Amino acid sequence: MSTTAVETWAGADLSQIGPIYPMVGMEVILFIIGLLFWLAFHVMQAGIEKREMEADETAARSPERLQRVFDEEAHE
Amino acid sequence: MDTDIGALTVIFTEFYYWVTVPLMFLIHVGFCMYEVGATRHKNHVHTLMKNTMLIPLVTVTFFFFGWWIYFAFPNGPGITGGITQSDNAVPWSELMGTHLGGAGPSLESAQGYGVELGNSFWNRLNGVFWAAFLLFSWTAASIVSGATIERIRPSAFWILAVVIGSFTWIIDAAWGWHPDGWMVTQLGYHDAYASGVIHAIAGGFALGVVCVLGPRIGKFAPDGTPRNINPHNKWLVTIGLFLIYCGFWGFYVACNVPIIDHGTLGGAEGVVNFTATTIYLTPTTLSAIVFNFLMSLSGGLIMGYIVSKGEAFWTYSAGLAGIITASAGNDLYHPIQAMIIGAIGAWCAYKMHFWVERKFKIDDPVGAIAVHGYAGFIGLVICGFMLWGHPATAAYHDPVAVITPWGQFLGACIMFIVLGFIPAYIVSKILSGMGMLRVPPAVELVGLDMSEDIAEEADAIAISEADIAEAKRLGLLS
Numbered sequence: 313m314s315t316t317a318v319e320t321w322a323g324a325d326l327s328q329i330g331p332i333y334p335m336v337g338m339e340v341i342l343f344i345i346g347l348l349f350w351l352a353f354h355v356m357q358a359g360i361e362k363r364e365m366e367a368d369e370t371a372a373r374s375p376e377r378l379q380r381v382f383d384e385e386a387h388e
Numbered sequence: 389m390d391t392d393i394g395a396l397t398v399i400f401t402e403f404y405y406w407v408t409v410p411l412m413f414l415i416h417v418g419f420c421m422y423e424v425g426a427t428r429h430k431n432h433v434h435t436l437m438k439n440t441m442l443i444p445l446v447t448v449t450f451f452f453f454g455w456w457i458y459f460a461f462p463n464g465p466g467i468t469g470g471i472t473q474s475d476n477a478v479p480w481s482e483l484m485g486t487h488l489g490g491a492g493p494s495l496e497s498a499q500g501y502g503v504e505l506g507n508s509f510w511n512r513l514n515g516v517f518w519a520a521f522l523l524f525s526w527t528a529a530s531i532v533s534g535a536t537i538e539r540i541r542p543s544a545f546w547i548l549a550v551v552i553g554s555f556t557w558i559i560d561a562a563w564g565w566h567p568d569g570w571m572v573t574q575l576g577y578h579d580a581y582a583s584g585v586i587h588a589i590a591g592g593f594a595l596g597v598v599c600v601l602g603p604r605i606g607k608f609a610p611d612g613t614p615r616n617i618n619p620h621n622k623w624l625v626t627i628g629l630f631l632i633y634c635g636f637w638g639f640y641v642a643c644n645v646p647i648i649d650h651g652t653l654g655g656a657e658g659v660v661n662f663t664a665t666t667i668y669l670t671p672t673t674l675s676a677i678v679f680n681f682l683m684s685l686s687g688g689l690i691m692g693y694i695v696s697k698g699e700a701f702w703t704y705s706a707g708l709a710g711i712i713t714a715s716a717g718n719d720l721y722h723p724i725q726a727m728i729i730g731a732i733g734a735w736c737a738y739k740m741h742f743w744v745e746r747k748f749k750i751d752d753p754v755g756a757i758a759v760h761g762y763a764g765f766i767g768l769v770i771c772g773f774m775l776w777g778h779p780a781t782a783a784y785h786d787p788v789a790v791i792t793p794w795g796q797f798l799g800a801c802i803m804f805i806v807l808g809f810i811p812a813y814i815v816s817k818i819l820s821g822m823g824m825l826r827v828p829p830a831v832e833l834v835g836l837d838m839s840e841d842i843a844e845e846a847d848a849i850a851i852s853e854a855d856i857a858e859a860k861r862l863g864l865l866s
Contacts, residue, residue, distance in 0.1 A: 329489075330489070330491050330492030331485055331486065331492045332488060349448075350445070357542075361542060368831040368834060368839050371834055371838045371839065372833060373830070385429075388429055
Protein backbone atom coordinates (compact mmCIF):
# COMPACT_ATOMS: atom_id res chain seq x y z
CA MET A 313 0.00 0.00 0.00
CA SER A 314 1.43 3.40 -0.98
CA THR A 315 -0.07 6.89 -1.11
CA THR A 316 1.91 7.38 -4.33
CA ALA A 317 1.95 5.48 -7.62
CA VAL A 318 5.15 3.70 -6.57
CA GLU A 319 5.24 0.64 -4.33
CA THR A 320 8.83 -0.39 -5.05
CA TRP A 321 11.74 0.93 -7.09
CA ALA A 322 12.94 -2.61 -7.78
CA GLY A 323 12.83 -3.23 -11.50
CA ALA A 324 11.16 0.13 -12.14
CA ASP A 325 11.39 1.59 -15.66
CA LEU A 326 11.48 5.33 -14.97
CA SER A 327 10.36 6.16 -18.50
CA GLN A 328 7.04 4.55 -17.64
CA ILE A 329 6.52 6.44 -14.37
CA GLY A 330 4.79 9.80 -14.33
CA PRO A 331 3.87 11.89 -11.28
CA ILE A 332 5.01 10.47 -7.97
CA TYR A 333 3.45 12.85 -5.46
CA PRO A 334 0.59 11.63 -3.26
CA MET A 335 -3.04 12.07 -4.29
CA VAL A 336 -2.50 12.28 -8.06
CA GLY A 337 -5.81 13.30 -9.60
CA MET A 338 -6.73 15.64 -6.72
CA GLU A 339 -4.81 18.61 -8.13
CA VAL A 340 -7.84 20.85 -8.66
CA ILE A 341 -8.96 20.37 -5.07
CA LEU A 342 -5.42 21.08 -3.87
CA PHE A 343 -5.45 24.24 -5.99
CA ILE A 344 -8.71 25.43 -4.42
CA ILE A 345 -7.34 24.78 -0.92
CA GLY A 346 -4.18 26.68 -1.81
CA LEU A 347 -6.16 29.59 -3.19
CA LEU A 348 -8.27 29.83 -0.03
CA PHE A 349 -5.14 29.65 2.14
CA TRP A 350 -3.66 32.60 0.24
CA LEU A 351 -6.81 34.72 0.36
CA ALA A 352 -7.33 33.94 4.05
CA PHE A 353 -3.92 35.41 4.76
CA HIS A 354 -4.90 38.78 3.30
CA VAL A 355 -8.17 38.86 5.25
CA MET A 356 -6.56 37.89 8.57
CA GLN A 357 -3.56 40.12 8.06
CA ALA A 358 -5.82 43.12 7.48
CA GLY A 359 -7.34 42.53 10.92
CA ILE A 360 -3.91 42.19 12.57
CA GLU A 361 -2.72 45.36 10.88
CA LYS A 362 -5.83 47.31 11.95
CA ARG A 363 -5.29 46.45 15.62
CA GLU A 364 -1.60 47.25 15.33
CA MET A 365 -2.25 50.66 13.79
CA GLU A 366 -4.73 51.47 16.55
CA ALA A 367 -2.12 50.60 19.18
CA ASP A 368 0.46 52.72 17.37
CA GLU A 369 -1.91 55.66 17.17
CA THR A 370 -2.68 55.37 20.88
CA ALA A 371 1.05 55.45 21.63
CA ALA A 372 1.44 58.50 19.41
CA ARG A 373 -0.96 60.42 21.68
CA SER A 374 1.68 60.31 24.45
CA PRO A 375 3.80 63.49 24.09
CA GLU A 376 6.62 61.92 26.16
CA ARG A 377 6.82 58.88 23.91
CA LEU A 378 6.67 61.00 20.79
CA GLN A 379 9.42 63.23 22.12
CA ARG A 380 11.56 60.18 22.88
CA VAL A 381 11.11 58.96 19.29
CA PHE A 382 12.11 62.36 17.90
CA ASP A 383 15.14 62.55 20.22
CA GLU A 384 16.31 59.12 19.08
CA GLU A 385 15.73 60.13 15.46
CA ALA A 386 17.86 63.24 15.90
CA HIS A 387 20.76 61.11 17.12
CA GLU A 388 20.57 58.42 14.42
CA MET B 389 16.37 10.07 -20.95
CA ASP B 390 17.25 7.23 -23.30
CA THR B 391 20.46 8.63 -24.80
CA ASP B 392 23.60 9.79 -23.01
CA ILE B 393 23.65 13.22 -24.65
CA GLY B 394 19.95 13.68 -24.05
CA ALA B 395 20.28 12.75 -20.39
CA LEU B 396 23.32 14.98 -19.92
CA THR B 397 21.59 17.92 -21.57
CA VAL B 398 18.50 17.60 -19.43
CA ILE B 399 20.28 16.93 -16.13
CA PHE B 400 22.83 19.70 -16.75
CA THR B 401 20.08 22.17 -17.64
CA GLU B 402 18.09 21.13 -14.57
CA PHE B 403 21.09 21.62 -12.30
CA TYR B 404 22.06 24.86 -14.03
CA TYR B 405 18.71 26.54 -13.28
CA TRP B 406 18.67 25.04 -9.80
CA VAL B 407 21.97 26.80 -9.02
CA THR B 408 20.59 30.15 -10.16
CA VAL B 409 17.88 30.01 -7.50
CA PRO B 410 20.06 30.16 -4.36
CA LEU B 411 22.24 32.73 -6.11
CA MET B 412 19.22 34.92 -6.82
CA PHE B 413 18.03 34.39 -3.26
CA LEU B 414 20.99 36.61 -2.35
CA ILE B 415 19.33 39.47 -4.22
CA HIS B 416 16.47 39.32 -1.77
CA VAL B 417 18.77 39.11 1.23
CA GLY B 418 20.56 42.14 -0.17
CA PHE B 419 17.32 44.06 -0.71
CA CYS B 420 16.24 43.35 2.88
CA MET B 421 19.57 44.54 4.30
CA TYR B 422 19.59 47.54 2.02
CA GLU B 423 16.08 48.65 2.93
CA VAL B 424 16.49 48.14 6.65
CA GLY B 425 19.76 50.08 6.51
CA ALA B 426 18.04 52.93 4.69
CA THR B 427 15.16 53.00 7.16
CA ARG B 428 15.03 54.92 10.43
CA HIS B 429 15.17 52.79 13.57
CA LYS B 430 11.48 53.31 14.34
CA ASN B 431 10.46 51.43 11.17
CA HIS B 432 13.01 48.59 10.99
CA VAL B 433 10.83 45.59 11.74
CA HIS B 434 8.03 46.65 9.44
CA THR B 435 10.45 47.33 6.63
CA LEU B 436 11.96 43.88 7.04
CA MET B 437 8.60 42.12 7.28
CA LYS B 438 7.20 44.04 4.32
CA ASN B 439 9.96 42.74 2.11
CA THR B 440 10.10 39.27 3.64
CA MET B 441 6.41 38.47 3.28
CA LEU B 442 6.38 39.25 -0.40
CA ILE B 443 8.36 36.00 -0.74
CA PRO B 444 5.50 33.64 0.17
CA LEU B 445 2.80 35.80 -1.36
CA VAL B 446 4.45 36.17 -4.75
CA THR B 447 5.53 32.53 -4.65
CA VAL B 448 2.08 31.06 -4.15
CA THR B 449 0.42 33.39 -6.63
CA PHE B 450 3.15 32.74 -9.17
CA PHE B 451 2.35 29.06 -8.75
CA PHE B 452 -1.39 29.71 -9.05
CA PHE B 453 -1.38 31.94 -12.13
CA GLY B 454 1.95 33.69 -12.85
CA TRP B 455 3.60 30.75 -14.56
CA TRP B 456 0.55 30.11 -16.70
CA ILE B 457 0.55 33.73 -17.91
CA TYR B 458 4.10 33.39 -19.24
CA PHE B 459 3.15 30.52 -21.52
CA ALA B 460 -0.38 31.66 -22.35
CA PHE B 461 0.21 35.33 -23.26
CA PRO B 462 3.05 35.57 -25.85
CA ASN B 463 0.48 36.68 -28.44
CA GLY B 464 -1.04 39.34 -26.21
CA PRO B 465 -3.58 37.70 -26.35
CA GLY B 466 -5.31 39.54 -29.15
CA ILE B 467 -2.26 41.15 -30.73
CA THR B 468 -0.74 38.39 -32.84
CA GLY B 469 -3.08 35.57 -31.84
CA GLY B 470 -4.95 34.01 -28.97
CA ILE B 471 -3.98 32.31 -25.73
CA THR B 472 -1.33 29.69 -26.42
CA GLN B 473 -0.95 26.14 -25.19
CA SER B 474 0.14 26.25 -21.58
CA ASP B 475 -1.24 23.23 -19.82
CA ASN B 476 2.18 22.44 -18.38
CA ALA B 477 1.86 25.60 -16.28
CA VAL B 478 -1.67 25.50 -14.87
CA PRO B 479 -1.50 24.82 -11.12
CA TRP B 480 -3.38 21.55 -11.47
CA SER B 481 -1.00 20.15 -14.11
CA GLU B 482 0.87 16.98 -13.22
CA LEU B 483 4.03 18.75 -14.38
CA MET B 484 3.68 21.24 -11.50
CA GLY B 485 5.01 18.54 -9.16
CA THR B 486 7.49 15.66 -8.99
CA HIS B 487 7.23 13.97 -12.35
CA LEU B 488 9.53 11.43 -13.99
CA GLY B 489 8.18 11.80 -17.51
CA GLY B 490 6.15 8.66 -17.96
CA ALA B 491 2.43 8.19 -18.27
CA GLY B 492 0.14 9.71 -15.67
CA PRO B 493 -3.64 9.94 -15.43
CA SER B 494 -3.64 13.00 -17.67
CA LEU B 495 -0.52 12.37 -19.72
CA GLU B 496 -1.56 14.17 -22.87
CA SER B 497 -2.21 17.51 -21.24
CA ALA B 498 0.66 17.08 -18.81
CA GLN B 499 3.25 16.67 -21.56
CA GLY B 500 2.84 20.32 -22.41
CA TYR B 501 5.44 22.77 -23.57
CA GLY B 502 8.69 21.37 -24.94
CA VAL B 503 7.47 17.81 -25.30
CA GLU B 504 8.95 17.62 -28.80
CA LEU B 505 12.40 17.96 -27.27
CA GLY B 506 11.99 14.47 -25.78
CA ASN B 507 14.04 13.02 -22.96
CA SER B 508 11.41 13.97 -20.38
CA PHE B 509 12.69 17.48 -21.01
CA TRP B 510 9.89 19.55 -19.60
CA ASN B 511 8.85 17.10 -16.91
CA ARG B 512 12.16 17.71 -15.21
CA LEU B 513 12.73 21.36 -16.09
CA ASN B 514 9.31 22.79 -15.30
CA GLY B 515 10.05 23.30 -11.60
CA VAL B 516 13.55 24.73 -11.87
CA PHE B 517 12.55 27.04 -14.69
CA TRP B 518 9.49 28.11 -12.68
CA ALA B 519 11.70 28.82 -9.68
CA ALA B 520 14.18 30.88 -11.72
CA PHE B 521 11.32 33.00 -13.05
CA LEU B 522 9.82 33.24 -9.59
CA LEU B 523 13.04 34.72 -8.26
CA PHE B 524 12.79 37.37 -10.98
CA SER B 525 9.29 38.04 -9.65
CA TRP B 526 10.60 38.60 -6.14
CA THR B 527 13.17 41.01 -7.51
CA ALA B 528 10.55 43.03 -9.37
CA ALA B 529 8.37 43.33 -6.26
CA SER B 530 11.32 44.02 -4.00
CA ILE B 531 12.46 46.95 -6.17
CA VAL B 532 9.06 48.54 -5.54
CA SER B 533 9.36 47.84 -1.82
CA GLY B 534 12.39 50.09 -1.44
CA ALA B 535 10.67 53.13 -2.94
CA THR B 536 7.73 52.89 -0.53
CA ILE B 537 9.46 52.43 2.83
CA GLU B 538 8.36 54.15 6.02
CA ARG B 539 4.84 55.09 4.97
CA ILE B 540 3.05 52.36 3.00
CA ARG B 541 0.73 49.94 4.77
CA PRO B 542 2.14 46.40 4.52
CA SER B 543 -1.27 45.07 3.45
CA ALA B 544 -1.34 47.49 0.51
CA PHE B 545 2.24 46.73 -0.45
CA TRP B 546 1.58 43.00 -0.52
CA ILE B 547 -1.36 43.46 -2.88
CA LEU B 548 0.86 45.60 -5.11
CA ALA B 549 3.64 43.00 -4.84
CA VAL B 550 1.30 40.33 -6.16
CA VAL B 551 0.17 42.64 -8.98
CA ILE B 552 3.70 43.20 -10.26
CA GLY B 553 5.28 39.91 -9.12
CA SER B 554 2.68 37.51 -10.45
CA PHE B 555 0.84 39.54 -13.04
CA THR B 556 2.25 42.57 -14.84
CA TRP B 557 5.92 41.59 -14.99
CA ILE B 558 5.13 38.12 -16.23
CA ILE B 559 2.90 39.60 -18.93
CA ASP B 560 5.90 41.64 -20.05
CA ALA B 561 8.01 38.47 -19.94
CA ALA B 562 5.48 36.71 -22.16
CA TRP B 563 5.52 39.69 -24.56
CA GLY B 564 9.17 40.69 -24.56
CA TRP B 565 11.15 37.76 -23.20
CA HIS B 566 9.45 34.68 -24.60
CA PRO B 567 11.19 33.63 -27.84
CA ASP B 568 7.79 33.82 -29.56
CA GLY B 569 6.55 36.93 -27.69
CA TRP B 570 4.82 39.47 -29.92
CA MET B 571 7.21 42.27 -28.93
CA VAL B 572 10.14 40.11 -30.01
CA THR B 573 8.64 38.96 -33.29
CA GLN B 574 6.91 42.23 -34.24
CA LEU B 575 9.09 44.99 -32.71
CA GLY B 576 12.43 43.19 -32.70
CA TYR B 577 12.54 43.88 -28.97
CA HIS B 578 15.81 42.72 -27.42
CA ASP B 579 16.41 42.68 -23.68
CA ALA B 580 18.76 39.78 -22.97
CA TYR B 581 19.32 40.44 -19.25
CA ALA B 582 16.16 42.35 -18.40
CA SER B 583 16.92 46.09 -18.52
CA GLY B 584 13.24 46.54 -19.25
CA VAL B 585 11.60 43.22 -18.50
CA ILE B 586 12.47 43.49 -14.81
CA HIS B 587 14.05 46.87 -14.12
CA ALA B 588 12.16 49.40 -16.24
CA ILE B 589 8.80 47.87 -15.35
CA ALA B 590 9.65 47.76 -11.63
CA GLY B 591 10.93 51.35 -11.73
CA GLY B 592 7.82 52.52 -13.57
CA PHE B 593 5.62 50.59 -11.16
CA ALA B 594 7.42 52.12 -8.16
CA LEU B 595 6.93 55.59 -9.65
CA GLY B 596 3.21 54.93 -10.09
CA VAL B 597 2.87 53.87 -6.45
CA VAL B 598 4.98 56.72 -5.09
CA CYS B 599 3.01 59.34 -7.07
CA VAL B 600 -0.13 58.31 -5.21
CA LEU B 601 1.55 57.48 -1.90
CA GLY B 602 3.30 60.84 -1.53
CA PRO B 603 6.52 61.71 0.27
CA ARG B 604 7.46 60.84 3.84
CA ILE B 605 6.59 63.46 6.46
CA GLY B 606 9.41 65.98 6.60
CA LYS B 607 10.99 65.00 3.30
CA PHE B 608 10.27 68.39 1.74
CA ALA B 609 10.55 71.80 3.37
CA PRO B 610 7.53 74.13 3.04
CA ASP B 611 9.24 75.83 0.07
CA GLY B 612 9.63 72.43 -1.62
CA THR B 613 13.33 72.00 -0.97
CA PRO B 614 14.10 68.32 -0.41
CA ARG B 615 15.65 67.31 2.91
CA ASN B 616 18.02 64.37 3.25
CA ILE B 617 16.69 61.51 5.35
CA ASN B 618 19.98 59.67 5.54
CA PRO B 619 20.34 55.89 5.83
CA HIS B 620 20.28 54.69 9.43
CA ASN B 621 23.10 52.23 8.78
CA LYS B 622 25.34 52.82 5.77
CA TRP B 623 27.18 49.53 6.34
CA LEU B 624 24.00 47.55 6.05
CA VAL B 625 23.03 49.48 2.93
CA THR B 626 26.33 48.95 1.17
CA ILE B 627 26.72 45.29 2.14
CA GLY B 628 23.14 44.80 0.98
CA LEU B 629 24.06 46.26 -2.39
CA PHE B 630 27.14 44.03 -2.50
CA LEU B 631 24.88 41.03 -1.98
CA ILE B 632 22.63 42.22 -4.80
CA TYR B 633 25.72 42.30 -7.05
CA CYS B 634 26.42 38.69 -6.00
CA GLY B 635 22.86 37.61 -6.66
CA PHE B 636 22.98 39.29 -10.04
CA TRP B 637 25.29 36.53 -11.24
CA GLY B 638 22.48 34.06 -10.76
CA PHE B 639 20.07 36.50 -12.40
CA TYR B 640 22.25 36.75 -15.51
CA VAL B 641 22.85 33.02 -15.71
CA ALA B 642 19.14 32.31 -15.35
CA CYS B 643 18.46 34.51 -18.39
CA ASN B 644 20.32 32.02 -20.61
CA VAL B 645 19.61 28.56 -21.90
CA PRO B 646 22.85 26.71 -21.05
CA ILE B 647 22.99 24.07 -23.77
CA ILE B 648 20.92 23.50 -26.86
CA ASP B 649 21.62 22.29 -30.38
CA HIS B 650 21.33 25.28 -32.66
CA GLY B 651 20.49 22.89 -35.48
CA THR B 652 17.17 22.12 -33.80
CA LEU B 653 16.35 25.84 -33.68
CA GLY B 654 16.63 26.45 -37.39
CA GLY B 655 20.41 26.67 -37.76
CA ALA B 656 22.40 25.01 -40.53
CA GLU B 657 20.59 21.87 -41.58
CA GLY B 658 22.21 18.60 -40.56
CA VAL B 659 24.87 20.35 -38.48
CA VAL B 660 25.00 19.75 -34.74
CA ASN B 661 26.03 22.98 -32.96
CA PHE B 662 25.61 22.92 -29.21
CA THR B 663 25.68 26.39 -27.74
CA ALA B 664 24.40 28.54 -24.90
CA THR B 665 21.68 30.93 -26.00
CA THR B 666 19.85 33.92 -24.63
CA ILE B 667 16.28 33.47 -23.49
CA TYR B 668 15.33 34.30 -27.10
CA LEU B 669 17.25 31.17 -28.21
CA THR B 670 19.79 33.35 -30.04
CA PRO B 671 23.39 32.19 -29.61
CA THR B 672 25.69 33.77 -27.04
CA THR B 673 28.35 32.59 -24.59
CA LEU B 674 28.74 32.64 -20.82
CA SER B 675 31.96 34.56 -21.44
CA ALA B 676 29.85 37.42 -22.78
CA ILE B 677 28.10 37.61 -19.42
CA VAL B 678 31.32 37.58 -17.46
CA PHE B 679 33.02 40.22 -19.61
CA ASN B 680 30.09 42.55 -19.82
CA PHE B 681 28.66 42.17 -16.35
CA LEU B 682 31.97 43.11 -14.76
CA MET B 683 32.78 45.88 -17.22
CA SER B 684 29.34 47.50 -16.97
CA LEU B 685 29.50 47.24 -13.17
CA SER B 686 32.89 48.94 -13.31
CA GLY B 687 31.67 51.67 -15.64
CA GLY B 688 28.78 52.36 -13.29
CA LEU B 689 30.94 52.38 -10.16
CA ILE B 690 33.55 54.69 -11.66
CA MET B 691 30.94 57.14 -12.91
CA GLY B 692 28.98 56.87 -9.65
CA TYR B 693 32.02 57.73 -7.59
CA ILE B 694 32.78 60.77 -9.73
CA VAL B 695 29.26 62.13 -10.07
CA SER B 696 28.37 61.63 -6.38
CA LYS B 697 31.82 62.81 -5.25
CA GLY B 698 32.59 59.52 -3.55
CA GLU B 699 29.29 59.18 -1.68
CA ALA B 700 29.03 55.48 -0.73
CA PHE B 701 25.29 54.94 -1.19
CA TRP B 702 25.23 56.40 -4.68
CA THR B 703 28.52 54.85 -5.77
CA TYR B 704 27.15 51.39 -4.99
CA SER B 705 23.79 52.20 -6.54
CA ALA B 706 25.52 53.51 -9.66
CA GLY B 707 27.31 50.17 -10.00
CA LEU B 708 23.93 48.54 -10.12
CA ALA B 709 22.64 51.17 -12.55
CA GLY B 710 25.63 50.44 -14.78
CA ILE B 711 24.79 46.75 -15.00
CA ILE B 712 21.09 47.46 -15.52
CA THR B 713 21.73 49.94 -18.36
CA ALA B 714 23.96 47.54 -20.27
CA SER B 715 21.88 44.44 -19.54
CA ALA B 716 19.62 44.67 -22.59
CA GLY B 717 22.54 44.06 -24.95
CA ASN B 718 25.12 42.44 -22.70
CA ASP B 719 24.88 39.22 -24.70
CA LEU B 720 26.51 41.01 -27.63
CA TYR B 721 28.33 44.19 -26.56
CA HIS B 722 32.08 44.50 -26.53
CA PRO B 723 33.20 44.79 -22.90
CA ILE B 724 34.42 48.37 -23.35
CA GLN B 725 31.08 49.28 -24.89
CA ALA B 726 29.40 47.72 -21.84
CA MET B 727 31.61 49.82 -19.58
CA ILE B 728 30.78 53.07 -21.38
CA ILE B 729 27.07 52.27 -21.51
CA GLY B 730 27.17 51.42 -17.80
CA ALA B 731 28.80 54.76 -17.06
CA ILE B 732 26.22 56.67 -19.13
CA GLY B 733 23.37 54.89 -17.34
CA ALA B 734 24.84 55.59 -13.92
CA TRP B 735 25.25 59.29 -14.72
CA CYS B 736 21.69 59.55 -16.04
CA ALA B 737 20.21 57.67 -13.06
CA TYR B 738 21.97 59.93 -10.55
CA LYS B 739 21.08 63.18 -12.30
CA MET B 740 17.49 62.17 -13.03
CA HIS B 741 16.87 61.02 -9.46
CA PHE B 742 17.66 64.45 -8.02
CA TRP B 743 16.03 66.37 -10.85
CA VAL B 744 12.75 64.44 -10.49
CA GLU B 745 12.93 64.77 -6.71
CA ARG B 746 13.27 68.56 -6.91
CA LYS B 747 10.90 69.11 -9.81
CA PHE B 748 8.04 66.74 -8.97
CA LYS B 749 8.54 66.22 -5.21
CA ILE B 750 8.94 62.48 -5.66
CA ASP B 751 10.30 60.80 -2.54
CA ASP B 752 12.18 57.65 -3.54
CA PRO B 753 14.21 56.84 -0.41
CA VAL B 754 16.53 54.28 -2.02
CA GLY B 755 16.74 55.65 -5.56
CA ALA B 756 14.98 52.55 -6.91
CA ILE B 757 13.04 54.41 -9.59
CA ALA B 758 16.23 55.93 -10.97
CA VAL B 759 18.54 52.94 -10.64
CA HIS B 760 16.06 50.43 -12.04
CA GLY B 761 13.50 52.47 -13.96
CA TYR B 762 15.40 55.27 -15.68
CA ALA B 763 18.59 53.22 -16.15
CA GLY B 764 16.58 50.29 -17.53
CA PHE B 765 14.67 52.55 -19.92
CA ILE B 766 17.82 54.26 -21.17
CA GLY B 767 19.54 50.89 -21.53
CA LEU B 768 16.82 49.64 -23.86
CA VAL B 769 17.06 52.73 -26.06
CA ILE B 770 20.88 52.56 -26.22
CA CYS B 771 20.60 48.88 -27.16
CA GLY B 772 18.40 49.84 -30.11
CA PHE B 773 21.19 51.97 -31.56
CA MET B 774 24.07 49.70 -30.63
CA LEU B 775 22.53 46.50 -32.02
CA TRP B 776 20.60 48.06 -34.90
CA GLY B 777 19.91 45.38 -37.54
CA HIS B 778 20.98 42.38 -35.44
CA PRO B 779 18.40 39.57 -35.49
CA ALA B 780 16.16 39.66 -32.45
CA THR B 781 14.48 36.35 -33.17
CA ALA B 782 15.73 32.77 -33.10
CA ALA B 783 16.73 31.00 -36.30
CA TYR B 784 13.39 29.23 -36.68
CA HIS B 785 11.49 32.51 -37.10
CA ASP B 786 10.59 33.59 -40.60
CA PRO B 787 10.57 36.50 -41.25
CA VAL B 788 13.44 37.60 -39.06
CA ALA B 789 12.71 40.55 -36.75
CA VAL B 790 15.67 42.88 -36.28
CA ILE B 791 16.61 45.18 -33.44
CA THR B 792 15.90 48.88 -34.10
CA PRO B 793 15.96 52.09 -32.04
CA TRP B 794 12.23 52.62 -32.52
CA GLY B 795 11.38 49.03 -31.57
CA GLN B 796 13.45 49.38 -28.43
CA PHE B 797 11.99 52.81 -27.58
CA LEU B 798 8.46 51.50 -27.98
CA GLY B 799 9.40 48.46 -25.91
CA ALA B 800 10.82 50.69 -23.19
CA CYS B 801 7.58 52.69 -23.09
CA ILE B 802 5.53 49.48 -22.86
CA MET B 803 7.68 48.27 -19.97
CA PHE B 804 7.97 51.51 -18.00
CA ILE B 805 4.61 53.13 -18.68
CA VAL B 806 2.05 50.61 -19.95
CA LEU B 807 2.90 47.65 -17.72
CA GLY B 808 4.72 49.56 -14.97
CA PHE B 809 3.43 53.03 -14.17
CA ILE B 810 -0.21 52.77 -15.26
CA PRO B 811 -1.28 49.57 -13.42
CA ALA B 812 0.55 50.72 -10.29
CA TYR B 813 -1.10 54.14 -10.40
CA ILE B 814 -4.57 52.65 -10.86
CA VAL B 815 -4.24 50.02 -8.12
CA SER B 816 -2.68 52.57 -5.75
CA LYS B 817 -5.51 55.02 -6.41
CA ILE B 818 -8.05 52.31 -5.60
CA LEU B 819 -6.21 51.36 -2.40
CA SER B 820 -5.85 55.01 -1.47
CA GLY B 821 -9.55 55.62 -2.09
CA MET B 822 -10.33 52.77 0.30
CA GLY B 823 -8.00 54.28 2.92
CA MET B 824 -5.73 51.24 2.66
CA LEU B 825 -2.59 52.67 1.05
CA ARG B 826 -0.79 54.83 3.59
CA VAL B 827 -0.34 54.56 7.34
CA PRO B 828 -2.02 57.31 9.42
CA PRO B 829 0.21 60.39 10.00
CA ALA B 830 0.39 59.76 13.76
CA VAL B 831 1.69 56.22 13.14
CA GLU B 832 4.21 57.51 10.62
CA LEU B 833 5.52 60.01 13.18
CA VAL B 834 5.77 57.60 16.07
CA GLY B 835 7.06 54.80 13.86
CA LEU B 836 5.50 51.66 12.49
CA ASP B 837 7.26 49.48 15.06
CA MET B 838 5.86 51.31 18.09
CA SER B 839 3.40 48.66 19.26
CA GLU B 840 6.18 46.02 19.08
CA ASP B 841 8.56 48.37 20.91
CA ILE B 842 6.03 48.92 23.70
CA ALA B 843 5.46 45.17 24.05
CA GLU B 844 9.22 44.60 24.18
CA GLU B 845 9.59 47.33 26.82
CA ALA B 846 6.93 45.60 28.93
CA ASP B 847 8.76 42.27 28.50
CA ALA B 848 12.07 43.84 29.51
CA ILE B 849 10.51 45.47 32.61
CA ALA B 850 8.91 42.18 33.64
CA ILE B 851 12.24 40.34 33.31
CA SER B 852 14.06 43.09 35.16
CA GLU B 853 11.54 42.94 38.02
CA ALA B 854 11.90 39.17 38.18
CA ASP B 855 15.70 39.51 38.34
CA ILE B 856 15.45 42.11 41.12
CA ALA B 857 13.12 39.86 43.11
CA GLU B 858 15.52 36.91 42.72
CA ALA B 859 18.50 39.07 43.72
CA LYS B 860 16.62 40.13 46.85
CA ARG B 861 15.76 36.52 47.68
CA LEU B 862 19.45 35.62 47.44
CA GLY B 863 20.34 38.55 49.68
CA LEU B 864 22.27 40.30 46.90
CA LEU B 865 19.96 43.29 47.07
CA SER B 866 18.19 44.72 50.06
